[in-house]
Amino acid sequence: MLEIEGLTTRSGGFNLRDIYLSIGQGQCHAVLGPSGSGKSTLLNAVLGTLPVLSGRLRLAGEDITHLAVEHRRLGYVPQQLGLFPHLSVADNLAYSARARRLPPGEFRPLLDRLVEITAIGHLLGRLPATLSGGERQRVALVRALAAAPRMVLLDEPFTALNESLRRELWWLVKDLQKEHGLTVMIVTHDLSEAYFLADDITVLIDGIQEQSGDKTTVYHRPATVAVARFLGLKNMFPARTTQAGNVDCPALGGHLKVKESDVNRGDAWLVIRAEHVALRAPDAPPQTGEARFTGHFETVLDLGESAVLNFRIDSGVQLEVRCGSRVLRKYGLKAGDAGQVGLPASDLFVIPSSPANP
Amino acid sequence: MGLKHTSIVAALAVLALYGGLIAALAWFFDVTSFTQAVSSERTLFSVRLSLLAATVSTFFALLLAIPAAYALSRFRFPGREAVDTVLEFPIIVSPAALGAIILIFFNNPLGEWVQANVINFVFAFAGIVLAQFITILGVAVRMLKTAFDEVPVELETVARTLGASHRHAFFSVTLPLAKNGLIAAFILTWAKAIGEFGATLMVAGSMAMRTETLPIAIFMRLSSADIEGTVALILVLSGIGLTALFIARRQLSRAVHA
Numbered sequence: 001m002l003e004i005e006g007l008t009t010r011s012g013g014f015n016l017r018d019i020y021l022s023i024g025q026g027q028c029h030a031v032l033g034p035s036g037s038g039k040s041t042l043l044n045a046v047l048g049t050l051p052v053l054s055g056r057l058r059l060a061g062e063d064i065t066h067l068a069v070e071h072r073r074l075g076y077v078p079q080q081l082g083l084f085p086h087l088s089v090a091d092n093l094a095y096s097a098r099a100r101r102l103p104p105g106e107f108r109p110l111l112d113r114l115v116e117i118t119a120i121g122h123l124l125g126r127l128p129a130t131l132s133g134g135e136r137q138r139v140a141l142v143r144a145l146a147a148a149p150r151m152v153l154l155d156e157p158f159t160a161l162n163e164s165l166r167r168e169l170w171w172l173v174k175d176l177q178k179e180h181g182l183t184v185m186i187v188t189h190d191l192s193e194a195y196f197l198a199d200d201i202t203v204l205i206d207g208i209q210e211q212s213g214d215k216t217t218v219y220h221r222p223a224t225v226a227v228a229r230f231l232g233l234k235n236m237f238p239a240r241t242t243q244a245g246n247v248d249c250p251a252l253g254g255h256l257k258v259k260e261s262d263v264n265r266g267d268a269w270l271v272i273r274a275e276h277v278a279l280r281a282p283d284a285p286p287q288t289g290e291a292r293f294t295g296h297f298e299t300v301l302d303l304g305e306s307a308v309l310n311f312r313i314d315s316g317v318q319l320e321v322r323c324g325s326r327v328l329r330k331y332g333l334k335a336g337d338a339g340q341v342g343l344p345a346s347d348l349f350v351i352p353s354s355p356a357n358p
Numbered sequence: 359m360g361l362k363h364t365s366i367v368a369a370l371a372v373l374a375l376y377g378g379l380i381a382a383l384a385w386f387f388d389v390t391s392f393t394q395a396v397s398s399e400r401t402l403f404s405v406r407l408s409l410l411a412a413t414v415s416t417f418f419a420l421l422l423a424i425p426a427a428y429a430l431s432r433f434r435f436p437g438r439e440a441v442d443t444v445l446e447f448p449i450i451v452s453p454a455a456l457g458a459i460i461l462i463f464f465n466n467p468l469g470e471w472v473q474a475n476v477i478n479f480v481f482a483f484a485g486i487v488l489a490q491f492i493t494i495l496g497v498a499v500r501m502l503k504t505a506f507d508e509v510p511v512e513l514e515t516v517a518r519t520l521g522a523s524h525r526h527a528f529f530s531v532t533l534p535l536a537k538n539g540l541i542a543a544f545i546l547t548w549a550k551a552i553g554e555f556g557a558t559l560m561v562a563g564s565m566a567m568r569t570e571t572l573p574i575a576i577f578m579r580l581s582s583a584d585i586e587g588t589v590a591l592i593l594v595l596s597g598i599g600l601t602a603l604f605i606a607r608r609q610l611s612r613a614v615h616a
Contacts, residue, residue, distance in 0.1 A: 047515065082515070095522070099517070
């Protein structure tokens with residue numbers, strides 16, 4: 001549906017370079033990155049409010065690189081939602097139809113259906129200023145969809161909401177996407193939002209497209225150190241790959257096995273997600289392909305649903321461990337306790353060193 | 359005395375200064391003279407002339423100022439900084455100098471051609487309008503730019519994604535949302551035009567029953583030592599100006615709370 005080919009654009013002094021993306025019909029693609037990474041710049045270039053300096057944008061096969069905003073037929077829900085404060089909800093929803101001079105028969109059925117799905121019928125006579133946060137989100141979504149866009153762009157629209165309302169609206173977007181076969185591009189800094197809504201994820205950092213791919217790959221196999229750090233991975237250690245499946249990591253005591261190694265021999269980073277570090281009872285028998293380390297827990301933090309532990313290996317290296325709160329209670333762990341952890345080979349992976357991953 | 363009290367005293371001193379000056383007029387206020395002065399044919403002519411000229415000049419000023427202010431608020435273009443700077447030109451040079459510049463222009467070949475072939479400005483009603491127009495244009499643009507700055511660009515972007523042309527987005531979203539600011543800008547520039555003196559005197563002169571606006575009438579009455587008549591006209595001008603300010607403040611307050 002949307003093809004971004006080598007897009008370069010500039011906003012003020014910020015440069016976004018060489019972006020390649022492909023979003024299929026009915027897919028949701030999340031553009032993920034920290035503040036100032038260029039997410040909104042990319043979205044504005046797709047919208048048409050920023051000029052494309054080089055590269056090409058294609059929407060449903062049509063070259064829209066230099067097409068005016070109003071001719072792109074893109075739905076847009078900005079962070080502040082952009083509801084017109086001087087118009088009632090009904091007039092906000094009918095704005096597109098009036099701007100395009102559509103007869104009621106052409107837009108009413110879709111609009112009525114959307115109003116019904118989102119349960120905002122009772123709000124039609126009200127002004128946006130009188131609506132709650134969740135109601136405003138629904139109205140903004142319906143207004144964007146009522147224009148029958150070829151694709152919808154969401155610019156962190158759920159940032160200001162509380163957790164339960166956010167999840168409720170995520171489900172609403174999912175349902176709308178499913179029912180109307182919507183193609184969606186969402187810009188967010190929230191990994192859980194991206195993971196919930198998207199099929200594919202692109203990670204942007206400092207204007208560079210660090211990684212694009214299906215969400216599982218991006219989450220479990222970050223391609224660069226910058227992506228791994230953005231995703232919050234702490235357990236990264238300098239290493240050297242010696243042959244397929246073998247890694248020499250002095251910080252973790254020498255040779256370790258990894259299940260997969262598509263990395264050429266050379267310098268790399270050995271990585272494991274905190275939730276993949278296994279807590280082991282002192283008398284637990286060794287498991288095949290698992291490196292076992294003894295040490296002590298420096299901090300134990302129960303977060304309610306889950307727990308975060310800092311484990312200091314006897315050699316002095318620190319590992320972050322995440323587990324469910326029930327596991328924490330099962331072992332009765334507290335700060336200062338001695339313990340044992342295992343690093344399963346199947347969960348260890350390497351990120352090759354390069355000028356971008358020093 | 360702490361900062362709070364010092365600053366409040368300073369604020370009240372401003373009120374006392376202007377209030378005291380207006381109150382001082384009472385020394386020469388006489389009901390009979392006031393009634394005679396404000397009901398005279400000459401004063402009524404000045405009031406009508408001032409209201410008409412200020413309305414026409416403000417209309418033309420806004421006609422140019424609205425798109426110019428919108429451009430300054432929304433777009434980056436070559437010369438933008440220069441335009442932004444020149445808005446203060448009428449404030450930097452005195453109104454008399456501004457009037458002199460206009461007069462000198464009409465003594466240049468281009469100005470003479472305009473005078474001969476388009477419209478006669480010097481010592482004419484059109485000259486009053488032009489002098490006021492030049493004086494208030496910069497202020498009008500500055501105030502309107504502030505009104506447009508208050509409307510988030512994002513709303514126009516959303517309107518355009520909904521299929522509105524840039525022009526339609528401006529008229530259906532930006533302009534209605536800037537409405538109160540625009541009305542306030544209209545009233546304040548109109549009030550400034552009503553009180554314009556220096557440039558008008560230079561371009562249109564001070565001809566009784568012809569180019570005698572209210573400020574010029576005040577000047578002429580004072581020149582002929584008619585203090586009571588001067589006071590009467592000052593009160594009329596102040597009444598018009600203060601009413602305009604009152605309305606403008608209400609509009610601005612609505613704009614802020616809208």
